[in-house]
Amino acid sequence: MTTPPRALITEAAAALLRTLQDRHGALMFHQSGGCCDGSSPMCYPQGEFLVGDRDVLLSVLDVGDGVPVWISGSQFEAWKHTQLVIDVVPGRGGGFSLEAPEGMRFLSRGRAYTEDENQQLDGEPPVTGARYEAGDRPRDTGTHVVAEAQDACPIPAARIQR
Template sequence: MDAPNRALVTEAAAELLRSLQDRHGALMFHQSGGCCDGSSPMCYPDGEFLVGDRDVLLAVLDVGDGVPVWISGPQFDAWKHTQLVIDVVPGRGGGFSLEAPEGKRFLSRGRAFTEEENRALDAVPPVTGAAYERGERPVSNGTHVVAEAQAVDACAIPLPE
């Protein structure tokens, strides 16, 4: 079995990302670990959020020229058995996230990987900020964009369209 993608994005969230890319250029996500913005995926112009050597690159979403999705190393340790699905819902985004003025907010949904998927992921070490600087990139297994209906139930398995 190929290792599954550690992060996906719904088509609705991908559409908003494309619109934000048109206005702001290259983008990135950092999965917030709490504090001011709860546990929201925060969207920034690429490079505006400084990635640490121990941060983990979950995926580079195949939206536009690519949107990297980062998470802190300690938070990854807690979430490594979970596939992150970035969705969008009506509401006000996090104060520092680019979608804040759009009347929408990005939302993290999750799905626990199966035992078989976890074994496949164990064979593919995550890419850290330090490894990224050396040119390493995460393995991609098909598209990262999934239908909204597949992300509504956090327990559902998102499948590529």
């Protein structure tokens, strides 16, 4: 069984990301932990956001030349049982995120891993900023692009009351 990716991106979000890459060059995401912009994926030019030794690389999205998705180590501990799905919706992006003037904003969605997936992931420690600096990279887990968020995060059917 293949270990599931820790982060995915919808095709709509990937399309916006490609537009931003054409304009700004190499990009990266850092999953914000709150404060000014809530808990949202913040998009920066590669290297503009300084990754710390304890930050965790969730995935490198296969969009353009690859877009790393980082999260703080402490936030990863709270989210490690959840697959992050980066989507896009109309609205104003986070004040520091590159999509802010586009009339769209990146949005984090999540899917809880199954017990089997959690066991697989336990066997593969994530790449930290320190390990990345030393040359470690995450294993290739296939494409990270899904058609729509519900392909990764199914919406439960509404219960019909009679």
